[in-house]
Amino acid sequence: MGEDIRLKSAAGEIGAYLATPAGTAKGGIVVIQEIFGVNHHIRAVTDKFAADGYIALAPRFFDHIKTGVELGYTPDTIAEGRKYVTELGLDKPVQDVDAAIAELKKRGAKKVGVTGFCWGGTITWLSATRLKPDAAIAYYGGGIHGTRTEKPTVPTMMHFGDKDMHIPMEHVNELRKLHPGVQIFDYPADHGFHCDERGSYDAAASKQAYERTLAFMAKHVG
Numbered sequence: 001m002g003e004d005i006r007l008k009s010a011a012g013e014i015g016a017y018l019a020t021p022a023g024t025a026k027g028g029i030v031v032i033q034e035i036f037g038v039n040h041h042i043r044a045v046t047d048k049f050a051a052d053g054y055i056a057l058a059p060r061f062f063d064h065i066k067t068g069v070e071l072g073y074t075p076d077t078i079a080e081g082r083k084y085v086t087e088l089g090l091d092k093p094v095q096d097v098d099a100a101i102a103e104l105k106k107r108g109a110k111k112v113g114v115t116g117f118c119w120g121g122t123i124t125w126l127s128a129t130r131l132k133p134d135a136a137i138a139y140y141g142g143g144i145h146g147t148r149t150e151k152p153t154v155p156t157m158m159h160f161g162d163k164d165m166h167i168p169m170e171h172v173n174e175l176r177k178l179h180p181g182v183q184i185f186d187y188p189a190d191h192g193f194h195c196d197e198r199g200s201y202d203a204a205a206s207k208q209a210y211e212r213t214l215a216f217m218a219k220h221v222g
Helices: 040-051 075-088 091-106 119-130 169-178 203-220
Strands: 002-009 012-019 027-032 054-059 112-117 135-139 156-161 183-187
Touching: 002 040, 002 054, 002 091, 012 040, 012 091, 027 040, 027 091, 027 119, 040 054, 054 091, 091 112, 091 119, 112 119, 112 203, 119 135, 119 156, 135 203, 156 169, 156 203, 169 183, 183 203
Parallel strands: 027 054, 027 112, 112 135, 135 156, 156 183
Antiparallel strands: 002 012, 012 054
């Protein structure tokens, strides 16, 4: 279902993982990685969106620094991933997302959503405030609170876990007050609850959040 393609953005050229649905695509979706690169899990998420009818594209942001980065979930790989995102910054990934949206439209998607996890949740938020996707769905983006004064200009949804030690509920509730037009859900789960390859995976929260994500996509993208 998936293939690797090249993606040219204002930030430079990187790789990307593309998954195409069997029939006519309902629309497109950009899938934004965690700090672990476009690893097995992110490719599986991208494939799942394709199975649900969307042409899905996961840019390999870390290619700007080092090609082929696919990390697991150990303390050492967490430290390595954090090093990459610190070096990369925020502007280049947002430019890459802009290029990914354009690429999906070139491939026939009339409307395109953006979703991302952890660090990718923050990039999703910035895509909603700085770019013009048709929808944005952010999962537990730890950097969202730090850029909370930016205003999304597109339909936006967020998912958080209320047991997440990285993102206190005070921050989530502050986002609710600042952005009443954004749909914000919290679940009795930890950080990374959507990743079935991590110890923090929560099947019930993952299922409910994904169902809400698909309904939001159906409404705003197709």
